[in-house]
Amino acid sequence: MRFWDTSALLALLVDEPAREALLGLLEEDGREGFTVSVPDACRPYGDGTRPPPARTVTTVSYNYPRPTPPIRSRRSPMSRASLTVPLTLTLYGCVSPHHDAGLQTIAVEGAPKAIGPYAQAIVADGFLYAAGQTPRDPATGNPVAGDIAAQTNRVLDNLEAVLKGGGCTLQDVVKVTVYMTDLADFAGMNEVFAARFGSHRPARSTVQVAKLPGGAQIEMDAIARVPH
Numbered sequence: 001m002r003f004w005d006t007s008a009l010l011a012l013l014v015d016e017p018a019r020e021a022l023l024g025l026l027e028e029d030g031r032e033g034f035t036v037s038v039p040d041a042c043r044p045y046g047d048g049t050r051p052p053p054a055r056t057v058t059t060v061s062y063n064y065p066r067p068t069p070p071i072r073s074r075r076s077p078m079s080r081a082s083l084t085v086p087l088t089l090t091l092y093g094c095v096s097p098h099h100d101a102g103l104q105t106i107a108v109e110g111a112p113k114a115i116g117p118y119a120q121a122i123v124a125d126g127f128l129y130a131a132g133q134t135p136r137d138p139a140t141g142n143p144v145a146g147d148i149a150a151q152t153n154r155v156l157d158n159l160e161a162v163l164k165g166g167g168c169t170l171q172d173v174v175k176v177t178v179y180m181t182d183l184a185d186f187a188g189m190n191e192v193f194a195a196r197f198g199s200h201r202p203a204r205s206t207v208q209v210a211k212l213p214g215g216a217q218i219e220m221d222a223i224a225r226v227p228h
Contacts, residue, residue: 110161112136115213121162128166128224132179133158134216143214148188155220156196168224171200175223178206182217189218 106121107114111133114120121130135144135154138161144154160170180189186206193204202222212219 104166106130106162106165108161108165110138110164111158112138112141115141121166123166123226126226127174128163128168128172128226130159130162130222130224132177132219132221133162134212134214134219136214136216143216148185148217149192151216151218152189152192153196155218156192159220159222163222163224166224167226170197172224172227173197173200173202173222174225175203176205177221178204179209179212179219180206180217181209181212183208185217 104123105119106123106128108120111120114131118131121128123129133155135151136142136158137144137154138158144150156170163169163172178189178193180186183206189206
């Protein structure tokens with residue numbers, strides 16, 4: 001008898017050729033009445049890509065004949081009966097982002113629209129990669145007025161909107177890169193950064209640059225892990 005790893009089995013179930021091969025192996029094991037139910041949410045699209053991950057249920061069931069222990073009786077001191085036990089294996093989940101070779105583009109209204117040939121963010125292999133955000137007002141597209149604290153808050157507002165579009169929050173961020181035109185403003189930026197992230201401490205790099213788009217004093221990009 002073969003033993004099946006449930007995570008590997010789930011990966012096989014959503015792939016039709018592999019599923020047919022799996023059925024053949026199970027038939028060789030004598031598991032009659034084996035059935036597989038794959039929800040539509042797990043099936044690939046026509047172009048080969050898969051739908052967004054969803055919490056679905058895949059049910060695998062089969063009837064497995066299992067002998068019972070010997071039975072003693074007055075008429076027959078030793079006899080053996082056979083009992084058919086219906087077994088059902090229910091697998092929760094679908095194809096995770098790690099199995100999806102496609103890219104998901106994020107575009108939200110709560111952040112400034114991309115002003116070039118790039119996306120606000122891309123989700124790939126379970127991570128969200130957010131493009132750099134400057135302190136632009138998403139409603140007008142113009143830079144906000146104010147000191148470095150006001151600009152940092154606007155940048156983080158923009159990033160937070162993009163993260164939300166990919167199902168993430170600031171607490172899911174694993175890496176931030178900060179670009180500043182004057183590191184003399186570092187303390188003001190750092191104070192706002194600490195307040196917005198709270199107890200969460202992502203990895204961070206801060207560099208001084210000669211100039212930023214739109215005459216901004218600060219820009220940030222981020223990488224976040226998409227929650228399952």
